[in-house]
Amino acid sequence: MASVEILDKALEVIREYPLCDSCLGRLFAQLGHGVENAERGIAIKTILHMTLVNDYRKGKDVVRDLTALAKVHKPTRRFLASVGIKVEEESCYICGGLLTEVEKYADAALPLLSEVDFNSFAVGTTIPREVLDRESQVVKKFLITTGESIKHEINRRIGKELLRHLTGKRVDKLRPNVVVRIDLVTGKASVERNPVLIGGVYLKLSRRVSQAKKFGDVKTTLTEKLAYVKDVFGGGEHVVHVSGREDSDARMLGTGRQLVVEVKQPVKYRGSVPPLKDDDVIFIPSTFTTREEVRRLKEKAKTDVKLYRALVLSERELSAEELNKLGELSGKTVTQLTPRRIKRLSPRKKRVRMVYELAWRLVSPHVFELYVRCQGGLYVKEFIHGDGGRTKPSVSEILNTYLEVLELDVLAVE
Structure with a gap:
């Protein structure tokens, strides 16, 4: 132009x-x-x-x-x-004078920000509806294509004013630690504290640890074990996001499973999370991460390849030759209805997963060790015992015997 x-x-x-x-x-x-x-x-x-x-x-x-x-x-x-012509000053048609002192709204937020130890922030504002409508009217009437919104200008100006008072802080519109909310209708300010997200891997050494809920003979949960992470950041509560899950009586071994600990309402965004190692759980924290990584973990769980080890009890005696029949299951697609133990959630939901490879070792006439390399999401216990015909094909079906899983371990998540 x-x-x-x-x-x-x-x-x-x-x-x-x-x-x-x-x-x-x-x-x-x-x-x-x-x-x-x-x-x-x-x-x-x-x-x-x-x-x-x-x-x-x-x-x-x-x-x-x-x-x-x-x-x-x-x-x-x-x-x-x-030259003898008197003209009275008029207020601005769009903002009505709102922009003359917009920086003053930063003053209301500064005391709230002083309560949080943060690195980055963004600004969000609520603008009077009539102001936005008048701006839209002018832009449309005169076909303005070179402008910016009043909301954008106000956010920027308040952000600049805050930066004048906040040493060592930065504006981050994509992933801010905190969001300063200014309501220009009421004049009130508030500060939203975004969660801290810490990535890492865990190993579960006990067969009495569940991921989130206590039940039966479960003595503790992964969520309880990782409660100390929220204390590092002064958070009110925490949530653990895991790439898939194992049963409470299954150990998670090998190189571990990825997770993200979400600390809600933290009062500080700087801190070093020490690793955890006890008789039940090992947690090795890595770095601060993002909400996108949480979503990636959830999606990844559906496609991960997992290696399990199971110790299986047979109702009748088995020979090494009979176990060789299990080779038929390598490369097979397995169809599973929701297991009876959890069917209250969705009793007729069907799940289809791949079994890539099986290996086995006869321990005694009634006991064998089974290694299952499969697609993430396979109900491995049900794949072994058949779940009363709800899983097909199954190890129990191939061997034509009742089977019970005595132990189950996750050895690797690929």
Whole structure:
């Protein structure tokens, strides 16, 4: 857009609507980077003033335009007063004066921010509906395509004002530690504390530890074991997100399973999480992570390849030759209805998973060791004992005997 076009468009708007420096300059915010909207608006008004005064002195009929400009431009009011034309100042049609002291809203947030030890922040505001409607009206009427929204300007200006008082902090619009909320309708401020997310891996050494809930002979949970993580950040509560899950009586061995500990409402965002090692659980923290990583973990659990070891009891005696029949199951697709032990959740839901490879070792006539390499999400116990025909094919079906899983371990998550 050429400079003449900018001035013509600005004058066209001002003839109909009195606009403050910021609201006028904001209509052309995409033109001239590194300039504040108010500075841009002052520059436009100043050039219009010079042009119109010059035209007036040449005898051109520009009193109407000068009068429109004078409503929002003090030098123009002074000039018209000098030639006997008095014009009263008018408030801005769009913001109604809201932008003249917008930085003051930062003052309300500073005491709240002092309660949190954070690194980054973003600003969000609630703007009076009528202000947004008036801005939209002007933009649509004059086909403005070079502007920015008043909400964007207010957020930026409050953010800059906060930065003046917050040493060592930065604005992060994508993943801020905290979000400063300013309601310009009520004048109130609040601070939202986003959760801290810590990635890592865990190993479960006990057969009496569940992931989240206590039941039966479960003595503790992974969630309880990792409660100390929230204390590092002064959080109110925590949630553990895991890439898949194993039964409470199954150990998680090998290189462990990935997880993310989410600490809600932290009071600080800096801290070092020490590893945990006891008789039940080993947790090795890695780095701060993101909500996207939590979603990735959940999705990854569906496609992970897992290696299990099971110790299996047979109702009848088995021979090594009979166990060789299990080779038929390698590379097979297994169809499972929701297991009876959890069918209250979705009794007829069907799940289809791949069994990639099996290996076995006869321990005694009634006991054998089975290694299952399979797609994530396979109900391994049910794949072994058949779950009363709800899982097909199954190890029990192939061996034609009742089977009970004595032990189950996850050896690897690939």
